[in-house]
Amino acid sequence: xxxxxxxxxxxxxxxxxxxxxxxxxxxxxxxxxxxxxxxxxxxxxxxxxxxxxxxxxxxxxxxxxxxxxxxxxxxxxxxxxxxxxxxxxxxxxxxxxxxxxxxxxxxxxxxxxxxxxxxxxxxxxxxxxxxxxxxxxxxxxxxxxxxxxxxxxxxxxxxxxxxxxxxxxxxxxxxxxxxxxxxxxxxxxxxxxxxxxxxxxxxxxxxxxxxxxxxxxxxxxxxxxxxxxxxxxxxxxxxxxxxxxxxxxxxxxxxxxxxxxxxxxxxxxxxxxxxxxxxxxxxxxxxxxxxxxxxxxxxxxxxxxxxxx
Numbered sequence: 001x002x003x004x005x006x007x008x009x010x011x012x013x014x015x016x017x018x019x020x021x022x023x024x025x026x027x028x029x030x031x032x033x034x035x036x037x038x039x040x041x042x043x044x045x046x047x048x049x050x051x052x053x054x055x056x057x058x059x060x061x062x063x064x065x066x067x068x069x070x071x072x073x074x075x076x077x078x079x080x081x082x083x084x085x086x087x088x089x090x091x092x093x094x095x096x097x098x099x100x101x102x103x104x105x106x107x108x109x110x111x112x113x114x115x116x117x118x119x120x121x122x123x124x125x126x127x128x129x130x131x132x133x134x135x136x137x138x139x140x141x142x143x144x145x146x147x148x149x150x151x152x153x154x155x156x157x158x159x160x161x162x163x164x165x166x167x168x169x170x171x172x173x174x175x176x177x178x179x180x181x182x183x184x185x186x187x188x189x190x191x192x193x194x195x196x197x198x199x200x201x202x203x204x205x206x207x208x209x210x211x212x213x214x215x216x217x218x219x220x221x222x223x224x225x226x227x228x229x230x231x232x233x234x235x236x237x238x239x240x241x242x243x244x245x246x247x248x249x250x251x252x253x254x255x256x257x258x259x260x261x262x263x264x265x266x267x268x269x270x271x272x273x274x275x276x277x278x279x280x281x282x283x284x285x286x287x288x289x290x291x292x293x294x295x296x297x298x299x300x301x302x303x304x305x306x307x308x309x
Contacts, residue, residue: 052304
C-alpha cells in the first residue's frame with residue numbers, strides 16, 4: 001500500500017507544471033498544454049496526454065535522469081476552486097487582471113531522491129549520471145585522509161538517508177497584463193513539517209500567437225525560486241542522519257535557483273498539437289556546493305505531440 005501511495009504521488013509530481021525546478025521538476029510544462037491566449041472552460045475537467053521524447057536531468061551523484069515519453073495532464077477550473085496538474089487552489093479575483101489564491105502542491109525537491117518515479121514503470125531507464133566519477137563507497141568507511149579531503153569527496157544519494165515527500169501550502173498572486181504576459185508570486189510553507197521551512201517563487205512569462213501562422217503559439221518564461229535554509233539543509237545537507245563521520249557533514253543555506261525556458265505549440269487539429277519545450281535551471285551556490293550534487297544545473301527537454309480528450 002505504501003508503494004502504491006508513493007507511485008500515485010510520483011504521477012502527480014510528474015504532471016505538475018508549477019513546481020520548483022531543482023528537481024524539480026517535473027516536465028509536463030514541456031508540453032505546455034495551455035496558453036494565456038486560450039480561454040479555459042469553467043466547470044469542466046480537462047484531460048490531455050503528451051506523447052514524444054524528452055528527458056529531465058538529475059544533478060545529483062548516482063541520481064537517475066528521467067526519460068519523458070508519456071506526460072499526463074489533468075485540470076479543472078471552477079468559479080473559484082481549481083486543480084491544475086497537481087496544484088489545488090482557491091482563487092479570488094481582486095481586479096479583472098489581479099487574483100489571489102490559496103494553493104497547495106507537492107514540494108518538488110524530493111523528486112531527485114525518489115525511487116518511485118514513473119519512468120521505472122513505463123519506459124526503460126536512461127541513466128546519464130556520471131559513471132566515471134569516483135564517489136565514496138560508504139560514508140562510514142573511508143580510506144585514511146584529511147578532513148579537507150573527506151569533505152570534498154562526492155557522495156552518492158544511495159548512501160544517504162531517505163528524503164521524504166511533503167506538501168507545501170500558501171498564497172499565490174497572479175497579475176495578467178496586456179499583450180499576454182503574466183507575473184506570478186507565491187510564498188509556501190511545509191504543512192507536514194518534513195523540512196519545516198519556506199519556499200517562494202517569482203515567475204514572469206510572455207506568450208505570443210504568430211499572426212502569419214495562427215496555428216503556432218510561443219511562450220518564454222523565467223523564474224526565481226527561493227528556498228529557506230531549512231529546506232535546503234533537509235534535502236541537500238549531510239548530517240548525523242546520513243553518517244557519523246563529522247568531516248563529511250555539510251550544511252546548506254538559503255538561496256535562489258534561476259530558470260529560463262521556452263515552449264512552442266502548433267495546432268494540428270482541435271484535438272492534436274505538436275509541442276516543443278526546453279528549460280534550464282541553474283542551482284544556487286549553496287546547493288551545488290553540496291557533496292551530493294554533481295552538476296550546477298538541471299535541464300528539461302521535450303518534443304512530441306499532445307492529445308486533448
